[in-house]
Amino acid sequence: MSLIRACTRRVFAPCPRIWLSALRPAVFSRFNSNNPSLTAQVFPVNKDSITENDLDEWLTAVKALKNGKTNVETESEVYLSTLATPEPFLEQKFEPSEQQLAEVEEFANKGIPLKSDPIVDSLTNMIMRHGKKSKAQKIISKAFYIIYLKTRKDPVQILYETLDKLGPLVTTRTQLTGTAKNKLVPVPLTKKQRNRYAITWILDSSSKKKSPDFSVRLAEEIIAAYEGKSAGYDKKAQMHKTAMSSRANIQL
Amino acid sequence: MLRLARLARAQATASPSTKAFSTTSVTMKKAAPSTPARKTKIAFKVLREQTKTKKPGMTHLEFKDAVGALGFEKMAADLSALELNKLSFEHLAALKAQVTRYDAKVEPKLKTLGSFKKLQHHELFQNPVSLVSENTLRLAQELIAKLDSTASKDNRICLVGPNGVGKSTLLTQAKALALAQHEDVVLLHIDNGVNLVNGSSDYIFNQKSGKYQQPMLTKRWIYKLRQVNEEVFKKMKLTRDISFQSNRVDYNLKKNVNTVYELLLHNHDFGKFAPTSAFAFFVDELVAHSKNFPVLFSIDNFNGITDYSQTKYHHPDFSHIHLSEFEMGDFVLKVTGGALSFAKGGVLLAKTSDFGQHRSTLDVALGIEEYDPYSKKKFLDVEVANTLKQNGSIKPFEVKTWTKDESKELLKFYQDAGVLFVNDYKTKESNQTAKEILEEKAAVRAGKLEQHEFDPVRHFDRIVNNQYTISGGNPAHLLKASAFIF
Secondary structure: OHHHHHHHHHHHOHHHHHHHHHHOHHHHHHHOOOOOOHHHHHOOOOOOOOOHHHHHHHHHHHHHHHOOOOOOOOHHHHHHHHOOOOHHHHOOOOOOOHHHHHHHHHOOOOOOOOOOOHHHHHHHHHHOOOOOHHHHHHHHHHHHHHHHHHHOOOHHHHHHHHHHHHOOOEEEEEEOOOOOOOEEEEEEOOHHHHHHHHHHHHHHHHOOOOOOOHHHHHHHHHHHHHOOOOOHHHHHHHHHHHHHHOHHHOOO | OHHHHHHHHHHHHHOOOOOOOOOOHHHHOOOOOOOOOOOOOOOOOOOOOOOOOOOOOOOOOOHHHHHHHOOHHHHOOOOHHHOOEEOOOOOOHHHOOOEEEOOOOHHHHHHHOOOOOOOOOHHHOOOOEEEOOHHHHHHHHHOHHHOOOOOHHHOEEEEEOOOOOOHHHHHHHHHHHHHHHOOOOEEEEEOOHHHHOOOOOOOEEEOOOOEEEOHHHHHHHHHHHHHHOHHHHHHOEOOOOEEEEEOOEEEEEOOOOOEHHHHHHHOOHHHOOOOOOHHHHHHHHHHHHOOOOOEEEEEOOOHHHHOOOEEEEEOOOOOEEEHHHEHHHHHHHHHHHOOOOOOOEEEEEEOOOOOOOOOOHHHHHHOOOOOOOOOOOOOOOHHHHHHHHOOOOOEEEEOOOOOHHHHHHHHHHHHHOOOOOOOOOOOHHHHOOHHHHHHHHHHHHHOOOOOOOOOHHHHHHHHHHHHHHHHOOOHHHHHHHHHOOO
16 A cells, blocks of 8 residues: 555656746745756646646557566656656665754764662652553652752752762671571672662652642651761661671671 | 241240350450459549650741741842842843842832732742833833823723733732822732632721721721822821721811821721721722822733632622622722723733633633633623723733843843852763773873863853743743752
8 A cells, every 4th residue: 555655746746836836936946956856857847737738648558568568768668667666765864964964973973871869769769650641750850959948959960969978888698508507798889879778768768748649758767868867877877787797607 | 047046045935954056245244253353443534635746847938838938038148249230110121131120219118019929939038029021111101100190090901911921020010100200109009819809818898988898908908008108198188077986085187187197007997806987998098199299000810800700708698799899899990991090090900820721701801812701700790891891992902022132132041140059061061980981081082072061151151041942031930040049
């Protein structure tokens, strides 16, 4: 179907242009390109109107090709024969403009910018429930707005600093020894894991605040954590203490 | 079942020696203990007070209310370094596309009138600011300039436009310009029209005037007007004598001696839950003085009144009371319809898009929508529409969206004020592995990869283009895109 559609577009498109040429010759200035299309060659725009001879020639060409003529001669035959090989017409080739090429060149050696902040994204994903991401984003936007109003600093920067302060450095994992007593082994955390712990603690503590609006509770908790008042710091200290007590089990 | 029961009863009567099976509580009861139980003292239980654990936090409010109530504007940076111009009528043309502040005298008046509303982001700055747009200039020409010369019935305008286009802000600017243009202008402003009809006030029928009165609503409004127009009211001498009693003190105010301010200060009849003619007297005084003291009557959310003309209040037979049956409602309809005209002054109304679009009374009155005879009375009140159409009809004023230059100017101001952060965009660095980081460093050293250079000017232009495209020049959307940019 797409083939037929493409062919018909190529065949019938020029006809109204020819008829319009009598009325509005100025419109055709756009055809003055260096590489005129096949249609423009077969049906040049300087033709004032379609004569009976043109139509006869067209019908003769159709009949001849239908009867199995292979060596095409007239212009109409050339045009119609191309309908049998529509590949070049169906090919969708993008040709960038000079401006676009210059822009590409400008950014050729530079890093690709991220669409959004990865840490804010991870916070969004942890807040999100039932796949409602935009709802989570709205909560964060409102929370950041309150953080800005309260601190008058860049809220994203404040989140970064808070997570850095609140995130634990080590955790402990139980190593099975096969005997009666298992070992607790301290394990360092990656940046992503540290952030995850910090965000979880912030979200836990924010649920205890009194505002019915989650964005307000979240903002309050982030501000508290930024000022070093969050309950998450106790949890962090406890984790570090456990890790310190079992530091003899570190395997290097 | 019946047969079985009869059988069982017959068996029980026939052989009294055999015990019939029974599940009654008497047979299943435990045998009494041989030793009597120790007597326990009966005492009253002391009920411990269940103390609720207090939850920590700044506020118990929701976001919308919390942002306004927590006084964040006090923490805002001082903008005196930016040297913002005052909004003035004289130099208005020179202030085009500039962010302006309100005059120190005017600002508290506007605050009292409730002109600065929630979610207009006024908490971002110490004092409210506004941008002089093309709309401001147009309104100043069409309404404010005529305040001194035209009767209010010939100077009626209603601001219309899509949600967030700046109708309420324009109303505030108009009031500020009116005060700047004419010292003795009287401002009568209703900040939310719905309050007249939504059943939030008490009401009482005045048999003498044949209208319902809303004492609390009237009292509060009069109190606001007294504060805002104090200087003007002190200049207005009474045109009639009036005597009344308040706080067990008799007052006899004389014409040409006492002032309207004294009337409003001492007369407590406005809020009395009894029929009174105080409000009518006050209106008569305003009309009498309007030759020398122009009156600007403005209502925000005006379609809240007209589109809900069948109010939430009820007659004794539980039918709805019509807007025109209220003293305040009648006053509003008369002034906006031109039946009651101030010799000098104007009427400025603003429509809101918060209500259902199917309610078309105001649109029909303004000629925006055609009259539909098949429309329900609930959605189209023809009487109200016809009242508003009288005396040459109210002129609709289409508030237009901002141009790109105006939007850019606002964002530039935001950047200067420290509200808008023009930061470098994030790259993949934080998610890279150690190997990728090493490879990248090597590439930079070899000259294959350039270090990214941040151009804040170019980045700001990008933000402007982006936000103007998102908002389409709608100020509220632009503010939202700037304030909630993260």
